[in-house]
Amino acid sequence: MKILNIPKRLYIKYLKANLKTKISVYYISILLISIVLISVAYIYISSAIMVKRSSSSAQQTLEAIDQNLLCMVSNVSQFSNYVFVDENVQSALKRSNRKGIDPTIQQEINKSLINTILSSDDISSVLLFDNYNNVYYMSRLKSPEVLTDDVAKASWYETVKNAKGYPVWVMNDDMAIKKSSDDLPVSLVRMVYNTEDYKPLGVLVVNIGKSFGNRIFDNVCSEFKSQFIIVDDSGKPIIQTSEIIPKAVADFISRSQGTSSYEIKKLDGQDVMLSSRKSSCSNWHIIGIMPMSELSKQFKSTGVIILVTLLINIVFLFIGGYYVTNLITKPLTKMKKLIESSDNGNLHKIPVEEVRDDEIVRLKQVYNNMTEQIATLIDKVKEEQKQIRLNELSIIRAQINPHFLYNTLDAVSALALIKDSEGAYTLTQALENFYRISLSSGKDVITVREELKCIENYVKILNIRYKDSFDVNYFVDENITNEKILKLLLQPFVENSIAHGVHNKRGRGIITIKGRKSNDLMIFSIEDNGVGMSKEKIEEIMSRNTTRQKGGFGIYSSITRISLFYGIENPVSIESAEGKGTRVTITIPVINEEDN
CATH class of the missing domain: 3.30.450.20 (PAS domain)
Known part of the structure; x- marks a missing residue:
């Protein structure tokens, strides 16, 4: 039993190891598996190629003999014509x-x-x-x-x-x-x-x-140390370079009549290729008995070159793997330590290398900008009205929630681990764009287009984390995309649909965001095909009996924030049924330029 537990203990130890060790173990494992597979494939393929090329070489030799035979037979026929006429x-x-x-x-x-x-x-x-x-x-x-x-x-x-x-x-x-x-x-x-x-x-x-x-086989027998036989359509020898025909060759002659074929047999302790070709000058067949050692001589040098090339590539892969591992893990380790310190409210800037301009550097820059803007927003929120300050503070805390950033960075690390540079770049860019738009330099209002862009980046991050388990469809009229709305008006409801609707659903989730303008009002709806909720749950949400969920702030807080900003009552309605999904409708007045 202890022996059976060894793989499990090693796996647990691997999970607890740092990122550099994981990447190194993963990289070396993949490399060793690749080497074994490539070696097996090389042996199999090179053997098949050698046989195929040897067969082709043998057929070319028989073709040369056939051309000699055709020429000499034609000459004899031509001389008989002289007698005829x-x-x-x-x-x-x-x-x-x-x-x-x-x-x-x-x-x-x-x-x-x-x-x-x-x-x-x-x-x-x-x-x-x-x-x-x-x-x-x-x-x-x-x-x-x-x-x-x-x-x-x-x-x-x-x-x-x-x-x-x-x-x-x-x-x-x-x-x-x-x-x-x-x-x-x-x-x-x-x-x-x-x-x-x-x-x-x-x-x-x-x-x-x-x-x-003798003249037909000139130079051919000595070149490949081979023997040749020309037989008629009944298999009787016409011309042969050896007095004795082995039984294996005789059997091959009887099987190959009328076809061009080859077989590999062992004769006198060595592998030989038996090849046949139908002559073009009569119903004769040319049979070749050629040692494989002679046929494959010209291909051995190619095999050595391929093997040496493979070994050189392996060395460079080891060196490249070590370099790539350090290139990714070192800056991420530093970032992790600094970000962990933010749990205590200490927002430290991450040093940025001026000579580099890759995704990790950009992530550091975005994080530094984020910390600066967060500090500014925190100071500004303290001066605003108490209720607005509390709601806005919830938004900011949701934005700077380290767990969201940790999960995103873990996703970046995972993509780097499997060398999916494109995926890591996409995730990093989405994170950068999400924070840039959601912070929006401390502004209270943004355009509908910016709000949708913020949602798209947020959805992109979660879709990568949740392995593309849901789709978001947008049906927003073009004539309202430049209208101003309260920042993060829709994003909390989308977050709630993902976290409590489609994420808990079996099968693929679908979220539909719609927006239109009706006179002086803008009407938005967020609809999902998630697990839905009961009427009691809806009443509980609307009556402020639900607290903020992890990863976002409460629906009631969002409703209160909208009511306070726009000065209206009941801006949000919720329709839902268990097992059938949920639709949230938000109705707000259009912000005029003078109001803005």
Whole structure:
């Protein structure tokens, strides 16, 4: 149980600590939480970014390979075009009309085939079947072996025939042609047609050497220490940089057919990225097996820079937090001590730094002005009529009530604690404006506009303290805003509506202030949707049986003050019902210029 009480004891100790300690603890706690969250987010995000960038880098590598492949395949196809349209080949095939090779025809065809062999290092051998299955061929090294007496029996023949003369890349099934071990298991095959009547003259087969694959992967394998495989649409390897394909890679090949995708797997104790890309030159797929350690090398320096930047920011945040804490708490501590002394009636001025001009300095200036004006008002009130002096003294005491100022300064401190400089500034300005208008250099009368401005500042202060729990709406005719009225005529009734009406209500409170002119009278009403009151309570208020409430002066005192100033009876009426709100109506005569 003692262990369970430790957090509670620490929290109580924290509440009793001074403002500087609270800000420091709060700031450090938030900073530590932020560091942990940022670190976790950094690890997660950087890992995701690294994988994404590695995938992008892998795809770029596969794209480069694809471009090499497309270029080389196009070259081979172009060389086959030369055979297709060669006049000597066309003439020789047209003259071939029986089984058996005619030496003259063979000589003409061989010239073209030799040129095709010599035109590209990637072509290892070329075979040309005529309509009578006579085979004419040329080879760079070892000649291929023809295993069939009828090329139409080859498994790929129908596909090539349906291609109508366009080149088709086919896998060699060793049933028609047995290729050299130096050749790739894929060949370019196309029908050769008469260029005049477009009748078939034969079948052209171009075999590709393994040097074709080596040139495709030039510089790529060594740069990333990677392996690559090119497979056909059935997943059979066409070109590969490794003799053995691991099972995990084979499974990935079968899953990624027809798509561009990637997976991260562990092969031989290291993480590798398996990437696939559909080739743009055929139904082939390019598979890359690239170590993550190689792909992520270029991103590690970025991570170090981000980490160092984060650490530097943390150091500056600690320094800045210490400075900001002292900047706020030191002047507030001094102000608190001086204001506390005002409880005994000693109104001391607060020293103001001439080199500074921030909200705290302005608050000090307003407080100093307030103390000066309060002292002047107190002296003046002593000389006035006894009843007026007592009522005016109640107003002044309400204005200088230290508890109101304490609560407001606590609100400023709380906003400073959470670093809401804008909120602290707003509250300070509202407090300054409230005291400036409410004091009004000791004047008894102010304009309706000034009275409303005083109420707005008062409401703004309480709304910040009560967490914006009520709204005040104003419906005052423009033609009376410059009329003179008794100072603080409406504010006590608004204060009473807030303190005893909407503040005790569940839900959002609404206060409506209305004002209009009727002949020589001005009529104001303050209406709220608060808890309301009974008829007995209204009679008690109107008969002076209610004493002044904390935070404001009594309604009866306000009514008496209005009656004495304007020389009228019953200037105020109250309508209310429990649970339905209250409406106070104030009717006063217009003050003429000569009266003023």
